Amino acid sequence: MQRVAILGSTGSIGTTALRVLARHADRFQVAALTANSNAALLREQASQFRPAFVGCVDQSAEGAGDWQRGSQCLVEAASREDVDIVLNAVVGAAGLDATLAALAAGKRVALANKESLVVGGELVERARAQGGGTLVPVDSEHSAILQCLAGRAPHEVRRVVLTASGGPFREWSAARIASATREDALRHPTWSMGRKITIDSATLANKALEVIEAHYLFGLSYDQVQVVVHPQSIVHSFVEFIDGSVVAQLGVPSMELPILYALTHPDRLEDSGVPSFDPVAASPLTFEPVRLDAFPALALGIGAGRSGGAAPAVFNAANEQAVALFLEGRIGFGGIAEAIGSALAALGGGAHDTREQLLAADAAARRHVREQLEATAC
Numbered sequence: 147m148q149r150v151a152i153l154g155s156t157g158s159i160g161t162t163a164l165r166v167l168a169r170h171a172d173r174f175q176v177a178a179l180t181a182n183s184n185a186a187l188l189r190e191q192a193s194q195f196r197p198a199f200v201g202c203v204d205q206s207a208e209g210a211g212d213w214q215r216g217s218q219c220l221v222e223a224a225s226r227e228d229v230d231i232v233l234n235a236v237v238g239a240a241g242l243d244a245t246l247a248a249l250a251a252g253k254r255v256a257l258a259n260k261e262s263l264v265v266g267g268e269l270v271e272r273a274r275a276q277g278g279g280t281l282v283p284v285d286s287e288h289s290a291i292l293q294c295l296a297g298r299a300p301h302e303v304r305r306v307v308l309t310a311s312g313g314p315f316r317e318w319s320a321a322r323i324a325s326a327t328r329e330d331a332l333r334h335p336t337w338s339m340g341r342k343i344t345i346d347s348a349t350l351a352n353k354a355l356e357v358i359e360a361h362y363l364f365g366l367s368y369d370q371v372q373v374v375v376h377p378q379s380i381v382h383s384f385v386e387f388i389d390g391s392v393v394a395q396l397g398v399p400s401m402e403l404p405i406l407y408a409l410t411h412p413d414r415l416e417d418s419g420v421p422s423f424d425p426v427a428a429s430p431l432t433f434e435p436v437r438l439d440a441f442p443a444l445a446l447g448i449g450a451g452r453s454g455g456a457a458p459a460v461f462n463a464a465n466e467q468a469v470a471l472f473l474e475g476r477i478g479f480g481g482i483a484e485a486i487g488s489a490l491a492a493l494g495g496g497a498h499d500t501r502e503q504l505l506a507a508d509a510a511a512r513r514h515v516r517e518q519l520e521a522t523a524c
């Protein structure tokens with residue numbers, strides 16, 4: 147019996163994971179659940195799965211008496227003795243400390259929270275090496291790469307190609323994209339996800355986060371990680387080996403399989419919930435170059451990854467803050483990439499050796515984006 151903690155259990159990945167775990171109740175037991183503020187759903191999940199630990203970040207949300215409150219509940223759930231696997235499905239840099247704590251405590255981390263690796267890639271690697279934990283991606287592209295690699299050594303890999311759906315604005319002109327509305331941006335063509343990652347998929351900032359994630363997960367240089375647009379989201383990524391052979395992983399767009407695989411890797415479990423693949427129904431499969439000029443957040447993010455230091459943390463924090471302002475209707479869609487570019491220019495070269503320095507860079511980037519907005523509003 148593997149005991150699983152789900153951080154962010156009320157979100158898109160969290161609820162999907164609970165559906166997968168319910169189908170495999172003979173193998174997995176839910177040991178801990180945490181949520182930000184959706185106390186009603188958390189209560190329902192707690193009464194269905196009966197975890198030993200329930201945490202709620204929001205102090206004021208009405209819950210049960212024995213819930214742990216405040217952001218510390220994430221680290222607590224992630225490092226409990228009675229937990230073997232931590233599924234980190236929190237959104238944003240708020241997930242970093244729990245990833246570090248789980249790895250330091252020697253757990254398997256099934257990582258949906260890619261922002262952990264973007265903000266603190268080197269800290270995460272250090273925590274893993276010191277604590278003896280293992281890091282397995284939930285992100286569908288990285289799950290695909292892991293499955294394609296099948297244990298082959300890094301020196302046998304020539305490059306990986308991450309697929310991107312292209313988002314709702316794949317065929318829009320750059321001028322039309324800049325003035326897209328919130329409703330336009332939240333209409334993702336192939337995936338149903340939380341709001342932040344849905345906006346990231348429309349700007350392609352999500353693909354930049356994933357390039358950085360691949361760099362850290364698989365020890366690849368930035369020249370070895372490329373992006374191609376694949377509107378059907380059936381091919382989840384490619385690995386090209388040094389002899390020229392290319393291996394891909396395919397499936398219908400559903401997070402159930404990558405979540406399950408992150409729990410069982412390198413083993414596989416029979417799962418009746420994942421539909422059988424029909425290549426005829428899935429066809430045609432098409433591929434296009436990415437339009438870097440129309441989606442400036444992608445090149446900004448990859449550039450931040452290449453710069454290293456505090457730049458990836460600044461990129462992530464500026465993006466989080468700008469997406470929040472866009473969702474509040476306070477900046478336009480084009481303003482997201484502008485805010486990221488401005489924050490990177492001002493703060494991208496900061497110090498980055500410790501968690502405290504990275505969190506300071508994160509806070510400074512958020513402040514910078516808010517101050518720029520106030521300056522233009524005056």
Ligand code: NAD
Pocket residue numbers: 153154155156157158159160180181182183184203217220234235236237238240258259260261284285286337338339340341342343401
């Ligand atoms: P979501 O917004 O649907 O859910 C986020 C969860 O995190 C919720 O349970 C919420 O309560 C919790 N949360 C939010 N802010 C928090 C905070 N400050 N502290 C603690 N908990 C907090 O998001 P999602 O779509 O499920 O995405 C979660 C993560 O998985 C993100 O990093 C995203 O990039 C990644 N991811 C998601 C998908 C997908 O299909 N949804 C696919 C690949 C990767």
Ligand code: MG
Pocket residue numbers: 285286287356
């Ligand atoms: Mg992905």
